[in-house]
Structures are given as structure tokens and as C-alpha cells.
Amino acid sequence: MHNKVQLDNGLTVVYEKLEGYKSISIGIWVKTGSAFENEDNNGISHFIEHMLFKGTKNRSAKEIASLIDGIGGEINAYTAKECTCFYTKTLSLDFEVGLDILSDMILNSTFNAEHIETEKTVIIDEINMYEDAAEEMVIDLINEITFKDHPLSYPILGTKKTVNSFNHHMIRAYFDTYYVAENMVISIAGDFDEVDLLEKVDYYFKSLKKSTSPLQDHRINPTYNWGVESRKKDFEQIQVAVNFPGIKFDHELSYEMMVLNNILGGTNSSRLFQSIREDRGLVYSIYSEPNFYDALGTLCISFGVSKENLKETLMLVADEINKIKLHRISNEAMEHAKNHLRGSFFLNLEGSDNYMDMIGRIELFAHREKNIDDMLYKISNIQLDGVLELIGSCLDTSQIALAIVGDIEAQETTLLYEEFCKVLKSK
Numbered sequence: 001m002h003n004k005v006q007l008d009n010g011l012t013v014v015y016e017k018l019e020g021y022k023s024i025s026i027g028i029w030v031k032t033g034s035a036f037e038n039e040d041n042n043g044i045s046h047f048i049e050h051m052l053f054k055g056t057k058n059r060s061a062k063e064i065a066s067l068i069d070g071i072g073g074e075i076n077a078y079t080a081k082e083c084t085c086f087y088t089k090t091l092s093l094d095f096e097v098g099l100d101i102l103s104d105m106i107l108n109s110t111f112n113a114e115h116i117e118t119e120k121t122v123i124i125d126e127i128n129m130y131e132d133a134a135e136e137m138v139i140d141l142i143n144e145i146t147f148k149d150h151p152l153s154y155p156i157l158g159t160k161k162t163v164n165s166f167n168h169h170m171i172r173a174y175f176d177t178y179y180v181a182e183n184m185v186i187s188i189a190g191d192f193d194e195v196d197l198l199e200k201v202d203y204y205f206k207s208l209k210k211s212t213s214p215l216q217d218h219r220i221n222p223t224y225n226w227g228v229e230s231r232k233k234d235f236e237q238i239q240v241a242v243n244f245p246g247i248k249f250d251h252e253l254s255y256e257m258m259v260l261n262n263i264l265g266g267t268n269s270s271r272l273f274q275s276i277r278e279d280r281g282l283v284y285s286i287y288s289e290p291n292f293y294d295a296l297g298t299l300c301i302s303f304g305v306s307k308e309n310l311k312e313t314l315m316l317v318a319d320e321i322n323k324i325k326l327h328r329i330s331n332e333a334m335e336h337a338k339n340h341l342r343g344s345f346f347l348n349l350e351g352s353d354n355y356m357d358m359i360g361r362i363e364l365f366a367h368r369e370k371n372i373d374d375m376l377y378k379i380s381n382i383q384l385d386g387v388l389e390l391i392g393s394c395l396d397t398s399q400i401a402l403a404i405v406g407d408i409e410a411q412e413t414t415l416l417y418e419e420f421c422k423v424l425k426s427k
Contacts, residue, residue, distance in 0.1 A: 002359045011181040014363045015188040024095040024190030025356035027087040032178040034154045035081045043158015046079040054115040056108035092191040103204035134239035134405045142241040142403035150222040180211040187360030190352035230404040230413035237304040238406035246297030249365045256386035262337040264288045271320045282309045318423040397424040
């Protein structure tokens, strides 16, 4: 089980010593992302992620990059809907360099006005790139349907309008609200001396400020919505996403959900992949994945297909779902899915960075204690009854969201949606 301490300023630190490793990964997690934004500042979490690499009171952007490059390490960050993470991976003997740089970025970034204007151009180019990618567009569109009128529906990058509106005052105000000790977690995994590590973490992060007032989540609770939307784009393929209601991150059946996903479309041996890709050759890629959020979740099926094969593929997806809904899951299929989950679980912990990521997410989103042994026990004891319960609650034929991006008219999309729903409800 990983260890957990809290610094005097309220900052939580979780860490796990990994025997036999020569590396160490350090992650700085902030509980904020596009789901914490509004229509006026959508994209600001992602913008701040970029800005923290643009220079501090002590270092230029080039110096930050050169220090890490100079020890053969890695430094990066990402923004999601409900969190932002900054991380380094270095040799164990260089871990203080990672702590020094990450703390400097968090504590001393300048948010220089000139750098803000430069980064607007970079991020607008990133938005343009996403608008040329059907796979990205369809996920944004399905989120707009599913989380209508809630910040979970917002694109992580923001819009060109919101990005162009950002200034030093807006960025600083948002940063000062969320980048506070009680809203952040440091996760560390790899080879280290525990006493030395904790002394150094305290030294570099003890000046991180607390919030000036109790930090409260003022977001309204999201609700799951359904319906159909399309976006006409001149792409060679039609990109499709289908959402069903899922479960939240900390749900007691989260492992059963992953087993259901493995059976449905999460692996190359899954029903969707074998039936539609391997047996009929209708698509190159088709998959399903559960998306776990703090308050709810989704089960998403996504694929790209030529227009002439769109209807057939969509009806085959409905057919495979109907088969699962009729409880056609054998004991052999259950064991296969459980073994895949167990194996992928261990393989995903092979690197110190993956381990760091896991314990950081657990601390940020889990509302009850979790450890590796508990996780393995739950995977080994997954029962068919739990999977069948999820089939009944998640594969709900009255709550289907469908998004389509490509060379297709809205009327065609509506007719496909109606037929897809009809086939699903017929069983």
C-alpha cells in the first residue's frame, strides 16, 4: 500500500518505493480542468498548463527544458476534464532536479503578458488541428449531447473566442483559486530514501499557499442526457460515437465495468472488434471504453467507417449489444475478460510513471481508501451478477446518445438514430 502524509500547509503527498527501479516519477496533481470552468473562461485550465512552462521568476522556458534534457529526464503535463497533472521522470539520483523545477513552475510562474499572447497562437493552432481530426470532434460532440448545459460538456482546449479573451488578470485569478495546497496532491513512485524524499518535498513545497477561504465545489451536479447530433465535415470517413450511461470513478462496480467493457469492445478479442472488424472487415478501428468522472460516467462506443457501410455497422453494434443484454456471457468469456484485466493491471504498473499516475488519481478521486492488494482482490472476485447488473443499468435503450461527424446530412443522422434505437429496443 502506498504511503500518505500531509504537509503543514495541507498539501497531500502520496508515495510508493519500488524495489529494483532506477527511476523516480513525480506528479503534481491539481483538481481542476474544463469541468470547473464556465462559458467565459472555457479552456483556461489548459491554458495555465501551457503557461507554467513559459518561464518563472528564476528560469526561462528554455532553462526549464535544458535542465531536464541535461539529465536525460522527461517533463510534461496534461489537462483533463477534472484534473491537471505536471510530472517529471528522472533517474533516482536526480529526483531533486524534478522537485526543484516542478515547485518553481507552481510557485513562481510569471504569466508574462507577452508569453500569454504567444501561447494564444499556439493553442488556437491546436484547436485548428483538433477540428481537422474527426476522432476528436466526435468525442467533443458526444460530450455536448451527454452533458448538455454542464461544464463536463466543454472542450478541454476551450474555443477560439475564449482563448483570445484570456489576460493576465483572468489567468492569475483562476490560478490563485485552484492552485492551492488543499486542492493539490503530489504523487511519487520509484527508488528513493523515504526520509530524504519527505524532507526535500517539504523544503520545496512548504511555501505553497492555502486557499484564503474554504475551497468549495460550486459546480452543479451533472446529469446524463441523450439524443442525436451531427456535424457535417468533408472527411473521407464517417466518425461515430455512441454513449450509454456509465458509473462514477469510485463506484463499487468499477472493476465489473472494465470486464463488461473488455467483453464488449475494449480488446482485440472483444465482440465488436471480432464481429465488425475481423469477420466482416467493415472498419479499421472500433472500440468501447468506460469514462469515469467524479459524479457519473459513460460507456462509449466509437468507430470510423465509410458512408456506404455506416448503416450496416451501426446495426451490427446494436445486434452485439442485444446479445449481451440477453445475458449471453459465458463463464469462459468472463474468465478471459478478468484475466485480461489482471494482466493489463500489472503491465500498466511496469513504469514508475504509470505507478505515480495511479496513486495520484486514487488520492484525487477515490473517496475511500484503496491499495494494490484490495484492487487485485476485487479483480479476482468479480462475479457475473455484478456485470449483469451493469448491463441492465448502463446499456439502457432509452438513454442512447449518438454523435456523427462527416459528410452526412442531419436528416440522415436522425433516421439512423431512430432505426438504431428501434433495433436495440426490439430485443
